[in-house]
Amino acid sequence: MRFDARAFVVPIVLIALWAIASSLHLVDPHVIVPPATVAATLVQMLGGADYWTAVGSSLARVCGGFVLGGAVGLVAGVVLGISRIAERIGAPTLNGARSVALFAWIPLLTAWFGDGEIAKVALIALAAFFPVALNTERGCRQVPAALLEVGRVLEFDRWTTVRRIVLPAASRSIITGLQLGLTTAWIGTIGAEYLIDQGTGIGIALSSARIDNRMDMILIYMLTLALMGLALNLVVRRSVVDD
Amino acid sequence: MATRFASFVKPIATWPAARSANRAAFRWWIDPRAIALGLLLPATIVVVWSIAVRLEIMRPQILPSPLTVLGTARDLFVGGDLFAALGISLQRVILGLAAGSLLGIVIGIATGRSRAIDAYLGPTIRGVCQIPTIAWLPFFMIVFGIGEGLKLALIAKASFLPLFVNTSAAMRAAPERFHEVADVLELDRWQRLRLVVLPAALPLVASGFRLGLSNAWHVLIVAEMVAAAAGIGHLMAWSRTLFQLDVVFVTIVVIGITGWTMDAIMRWVEGRLSPWTANA
Numbered sequence: 001m002r003f004d005a006r007a008f009v010v011p012i013v014l015i016a017l018w019a020i021a022s023s024l025h026l027v028d029p030h031v032i033v034p035p036a037t038v039a040a041t042l043v044q045m046l047g048g049a050d051y052w053t054a055v056g057s058s059l060a061r062v063c064g065g066f067v068l069g070g071a072v073g074l075v076a077g078v079v080l081g082i083s084r085i086a087e088r089i090g091a092p093t094l095n096g097a098r099s100v101a102l103f104a105w106i107p108l109l110t111a112w113f114g115d116g117e118i119a120k121v122a123l124i125a126l127a128a129f130f131p132v133a134l135n136t137e138r139g140c141r142q143v144p145a146a147l148l149e150v151g152r153v154l155e156f157d158r159w160t161t162v163r164r165i166v167l168p169a170a171s172r173s174i175i176t177g178l179q180l181g182l183t184t185a186w187i188g189t190i191g192a193e194y195l196i197d198q199g200t201g202i203g204i205a206l207s208s209a210r211i212d213n214r215m216d217m218i219l220i221y222m223l224t225l226a227l228m229g230l231a232l233n234l235v236v237r238r239s240v241v242d243d
Numbered sequence: 244m245a246t247r248f249a250s251f252v253k254p255i256a257t258w259p260a261a262r263s264a265n266r267a268a269f270r271w272w273i274d275p276r277a278i279a280l281g282l283l284l285p286a287t288i289v290v291v292w293s294i295a296v297r298l299e300i301m302r303p304q305i306l307p308s309p310l311t312v313l314g315t316a317r318d319l320f321v322g323g324d325l326f327a328a329l330g331i332s333l334q335r336v337i338l339g340l341a342a343g344s345l346l347g348i349v350i351g352i353a354t355g356r357s358r359a360i361d362a363y364l365g366p367t368i369r370g371v372c373q374i375p376t377i378a379w380l381p382f383f384m385i386v387f388g389i390g391e392g393l394k395l396a397l398i399a400k401a402s403f404l405p406l407f408v409n410t411s412a413a414m415r416a417a418p419e420r421f422h423e424v425a426d427v428l429e430l431d432r433w434q435r436l437r438l439v440v441l442p443a444a445l446p447l448v449a450s451g452f453r454l455g456l457s458n459a460w461h462v463l464i465v466a467e468m469v470a471a472a473a474g475i476g477h478l479m480a481w482s483r484t485l486f487q488l489d490v491v492f493v494t495i496v497v498i499g500i501t502g503w504t505m506d507a508i509m510r511w512v513e514g515r516l517s518p519w520t521a522n523a
Contacts, residue, residue: 006359007366014367031386085280092281093288099506100499101461103468104476107483107491111305191377191465203377210381218381226373 033216041216050205055224057200058189061117065124066185070178073129077136077177082166087137098130102184103191110196117199120192127188131180139173140166179236186232190225202228307489315489316496324478325497332463332474333501335391339398340459344452346399347406354407355414368407376401376462380469389470394463401462402455409451413444446517453509460502475501 015035021027022034029037045051080087080094105123113119143166151161167174193203202221209217289309295301296308307315319325350368354361379400387393417439425435467476475494482490 004362004366006362009363010367011370088277088280089283093284096285096499096503099503100495101464101502103461103465104479104495104498106468107479108488108495111483111486111488111491112301187375187377190375194377194380195465195468206378206381210384213385215382215385218385222374222378222382225375225378226370229373229375 030213031215033219038216038219041214042220045217045220050200053200054202054205054221055228058193058202058228061120061124061193061201062182062185062189065121065189066128066182068121069125069128069185070132070181072125073132073177073181074136074174076129077133077174078140078162078166080133081137081140081170082162087141091137094130094133098134102127102188103195106192106195115196115198120189120196120199123192124185124188128181128185131184132174132177135173135177135180136170139170139177142173143169182232182236186229304486305488307492312489312492315487316493319490319493325475325493328473328475328478329497329501332467332476335394335474336398336456336459336463339395339463340402340456342395343399343402343459344406344455347403347451347455348410348448351407351410352414355411361411365411372404376458377465380466384470393470394466397462397466398459401458405451405454405458406448407451409447409454410444413447413451414440416447417443442517446513449509449513449516453506453513456505456509457502460505464498 018032019035022029022032076090076094080090102123105126106119109119109122113122147165147169148161151165156164189201190203190206193201194207195203197204197207202224206218206221209221292306292309296303296306300306350364354365376397379397383393383396387396421439421443422435425439430438463474464476464479467474468480471477475498479491479494479498482488482494
């Protein structure tokens, strides 16, 4: 991976334009906040506790929701993947539910579980559930017949077959599902926080910054989300390399 | 090469496996036993739901009976409210998708054909696209207010990325040896475009379009829930505020069916544009 300076031309030009337009008062300072103000706010926020509380809350939420949704998705995927009858009963309903845009579940979840943590984590879990279940099912279905025959020859019971043959053979597909699940769980976290703005979290902080008309804070939180998304991607990629 | 960010955002093509799965799903509609099995779980849910309502496990305000929901669905369909809301939402999706995909395809072609343009523009675009679309909502709300501009910008942003990434990759999709064959056959520029470049590019662009449409639909629902006075997402959020959960149930189903239908249409288009992979 070679360093390519051309990548920095556009961002530098944009920031320069931004600085010039701000200092010449060509733009509304509430909409296009001067870069200096953003930098000052950034220093102030990084020094305060609120910012780190929001980051921590969001991370905790995405982990909780991902573990919950991923675990349920894994079990559902294996059951649907190894049993033809379970697949025929469950798959149509699952595919139907998957067609609903994720955040359309929020009104229902908040009505049932209130505006607290449960509704948010339930939505994040739902976000992680579908890709994990789908990829696990696909992986379990595509286990080579020869491997299953070996299990039959060795007279494995069902549980042993799943544990010793199906899961290892499906591991690549399952990992893909988990990676996708983590990405969708992250999007789900931001959306859940933004739409159910109770408690702490980056999405909630974004929402209140919008209400206070603080564009500088919005920009900083957006940057934070990009960096966290990037970090999440790195974690995911690292896990593939290890595999 | 400046591919540091590029590798995070990969072109997404529909796998052949997914296509055969679709065909398998299609067969179910013909097999009555499969239909019966498929309806078993939804039927069970409705039964449990009815019992829960009868026993008043949850307040009727937050768990209306299946019959109430059915009645509400009929009223909404007959009264035309639902189609009016859905029409507004679809119009927003189409306009935003048109803007986002046009931009994505143009910039995708530019970065795909020219290494220099890609070196200048690519990293910035891919970096900015690391910000999830939902996080742009407050930003756009301050810049555009809560009018139609907001939805248009948000949907355009949501559909831009897959089209940009896939179009850019599509320009380089034809294997080098295909171009060599074209050299040997002495194809002119137009023939080469028609026989080599486009056939390799179209399936990727089509799946980018399909993904862009799906992204657009998802993000529009959020935008309408937060900042709109009309549309299916607004109908849902407003009904939730009024605790009309029957309407919420109906809108969830309508959002699901609409999303599924749009995806089915795009799958069909994708199949038409790449018949050889559909038959693979």
